[in-house]
Amino acid sequence: MTTARQGLTGLLDTEAIRKDFPILERELHDGKKLVYLDNAATSQTPRQVIDTLSEYYEQHNANVHRGVHVLAEEATALYEGARDKVAEFINAPSRNEVIFTKNASEALNLVANMLGWADEPYRVDHETEVVITEMEHHSNIVPWQLLSQRTGAKLKWFGLTDDGRLDLSNLDEIITEKTKIVSFVLVSNILGTVNPVEAIVRRAQEVGALVLVDASQAAPHMVLDVQALQADFVAFTGHKMCGPTGIGVLWGRQELLEDLPPFLGGGEMIETVSMHSSTYAPAPHKFEAGTPPIAQAVGLGAAVDYLSSVGMDRIAQHEHALTEYAVRQLQSVPGLRIIGPTTAEDRGAAISFTLGDIHPHDVGQVLDEQGIAVRVGHHCARPVCLRYGIPATTRASFYLYSSPAEVDALVEGLEHVRNFFG
Amino acid sequence: MTTARQGLTGLLDTEAIRKDFPILERELHDGKKLVYLDNAATSQTPRQVIDTLSEYYEQHNANVHRGVHVLAEEATALYEGARDKVAEFINAPSRNEVIFTKNASEALNLVANMLGWADEPYRVDHETEVVITEMEHHSNIVPWQLLSQRTGAKLKWFGLTDDGRLDLSNLDEIITEKTKIVSFVLVSNILGTVNPVEAIVRRAQEVGALVLVDASQAAPHMVLDVQALQADFVAFTGHKMCGPTGIGVLWGRQELLEDLPPFLGGGEMIETVSMHSSTYAPAPHKFEAGTPPIAQAVGLGAAVDYLSSVGMDRIAQHEHALTEYAVRQLQSVPGLRIIGPTTAEDRGAAISFTLGDIHPHDVGQVLDEQGIAVRVGHHCARPVCLRYGIPATTRASFYLYSSPAEVDALVEGLEHVRNFFG
């Protein structure tokens, strides 16, 4: 094993980083050290974020906006400060383009709903089309199915190639003058594929369609620059990027946020209310009805600080090296078939595979007995399983604290699984 | 002052309780002790809840459902355990009737949206009517205004009497055979009024209309029994009941939750997904798209445990005694006018008032300088201000840790305000 690891470059000092994550000290099943390889489902939370949450509740907790007392001002400054941090993290042209939601799913639903209620030229109706892909997470499929059922719009999608990439050969037939929005994942949570944004955006712009990028698996792992992406909306989720649960982000271009109608109605999102009619606050508040996830936004701000202090480019490098190593080592396991790209090229750190005809549930369970946490199932991307004719996969996914030794543990664990069911 | 306090019965041992709330130790403005009277906006968080959150992230954090590894099973058990706790707290017939949302506003919007997309007999359309009241929080006004704009349904409401109560004199004209839903607040966040649920429910049942009760200001302060209420839906919010931000609850009757369509689409809420169509999981999951606010639900579970350990009936008693004392003492301040009921009868612990022609912003600011935190403004209930011809109010609101000494501090503070602007 040691020789196999030679030549790995760009790795982070995971020993130091792991000290920031209390849960990584946990022992399972009578003394087995936790090997946490379920980062695509959710990431672990550094001490810095946990402490920020506690401090918020112990020192500054209050409802935000409109308060004239000290706590309300502090809470507001912390909450709005988190918006500044996130805006900087994704290089947003304006802080007002950052909308806090409860998760990525809400962000994606928000866009689908806005477009259903929008006026021309954005309105999605029975004469228009919506485009997604076959590798989307259910959270980027079902909102569009609902929109299409409710408006009569036609739902179209890009298929997949045998090696787990988007099939863009029919780009011009899929995205047409009728297309109102193209919504696709930047990095697939099941295949690991990193998609070619530019080609899709160019075609969308040609026909005047909006572009929504699901960056849930990108924001945690690479430099995310919404201006460079040239998309109209970008969605991601806090719990996958060292942040708390209960917080997500929708970034949208300011002109669009101004023109588009609100989604949820309530406190905070209004300008003035009478029984007969209401007017809405400017974005981002227009899209943040009710008391927002205040502590969670503040926690996400701390997560963003943490990630930035390590450096998103260095995290990407680390994961790239680890992924390269992992795809190589995994393919040495007899009977193991990677579902998705088999090299580290244009690939994120989530690796799905099957192991002979051993059911993923059994693979996952026996790995768990060794302290190795992976996810098994369809990973909220059942169409991908259907496409490749498999009931489910086992998925290992890495993050900044994952180490080559953990890849080795996984490979050894899989050998054990094979023997067990062999 | 001491004599005025004599005869107060049913008070809790606030000295002991305050020890659970770290923030109450805070000193402001060079040594002034925090007097936190903004509980209707948000409550403070006990150590027990803060520790539960930290422990979740330090020991058990994982994405819920479908995971076969230890952490995923622990996180799922904690999350679903919180659902059990909440179900018991509100005496729900079934745990499957408890839906976790991000706040009360989302819960209210959820119902409005479900009814807009529902089939008969629930469907709200241009031939039907929706009923609210003039004392609703914006979060229970704007969703219905949006629904009414989008479906053509007529929005009607109950007005208010001069002494801050619902005017039900025209009950039968407001709620008619055309009414599909009646949505109203159990305890007003601005007036403090406790509304007569039974009369409204009876009439609604007569005409076959659904009833949604906004219990955001009730759940924290009194025994909430959804079966006794006889409503169809009940909404409330975690951050006002010692819980974290980012979590709310919608309770709904099981048959309704089965029949009504989903709201947000995504992971967790599906049964099976193909590109062509999807089927939905049974409630509550049908209404919980995406990774839920896991830690926040667990935190709410801890809050519910905390409140139950004190006893909701005892909390209600405590607040009733305090409110009785406060309305009496406040009315001794020259120029002070209570907006809302002037006795503690059928009244919650939020007391709005004006002070001569001193603007509430000034009242709040000068109180803040003395360490006293109150809220000023329209309290997300602007129609109430319009109704009583005032631009805004100052609102003091109490909770289980509030003490008669804090009422005295408020009264003294108001004397100071009067002198300052006198």
Place this chain on the structure above:
Amino acid sequence: MYQDVILDHYKHPHGRGLRDGDAEVHHVNPTCGDEITLRVRYEGSRIEDISYEGQGCSISQASASVLNDLLVGKDLGEAQKIQGVFLELMQSKGQIEPDDAMEEILEDAVAFAGVSKYPARVKCALLSWMAWKDATAQALDQEAKTA
């Protein structure tokens, strides 16, 4: 949770394959994709055969094999009693330690006691049992109609 008994049934399933039956059902566990097609054949109230095809994890496959072992040849009332006990065991969240009396009834199926600690896997263990229950209801229904 992987008792040898379970692994044995998984590797060498009893009565697998589809044969003639009075009713056929197809059950799917949508969360993990486990599937089973199951047929029952009754002779009066006696279970003549339970035949099945399926794909899925070791737990769901072994459970079908155990089901076949246990119920074929039994009278319906007896089979329902066994099913009830198995259901109780699986819903026990690891709280039931099978005693001799239970082992008498469930035989190899007591090996699934450990599975009950894993909520995500309980559904796998119950898949074939639910399918049998459904198929039986259909078979009886049919009989009632033709009678």
Place this chain on the structure above:
Amino acid sequence: MYQDVILDHYKHPHGRGLRDGDAEVHHVNPTCGDEITLRVRYEGSRIEDISYEGQGCSISQASASVLNDLLVGKDLGEAQKIQGVFLELMQSKGQIEPDDAMEEILEDAVAFAGVSKYPARVKCALLSWMAWKDATAQALDQEAKTA
């Protein structure tokens, strides 16, 4: 934040009341309900009068009084310069400690420096100034049209 100067202007506002003007505007701060109706009268580019009626907190009311004091009699260009400096001060989040030069320009208005630390109140202080800016734009627009 409640400097004596501010309280004085609040209790004894200067130039309050509505008088003849070239343009009238009505501004509202929806979050707190502060309101002002304000008229401006120009003689060429010289501000002849700023008259107003309003209701709201001491900060918004005192600010209107100070505005009247400072700008009436000034040339438009000069007034805009003053307005710019006041805006800068109010947006400083308490970071600007007014020096003599600033005090020369803003006179009584430097008393609002402390308000800039309170984000919720900055809008109150700016209400009348924004109304004046708007009214001026309208007055000039009108003049341009009639000229």
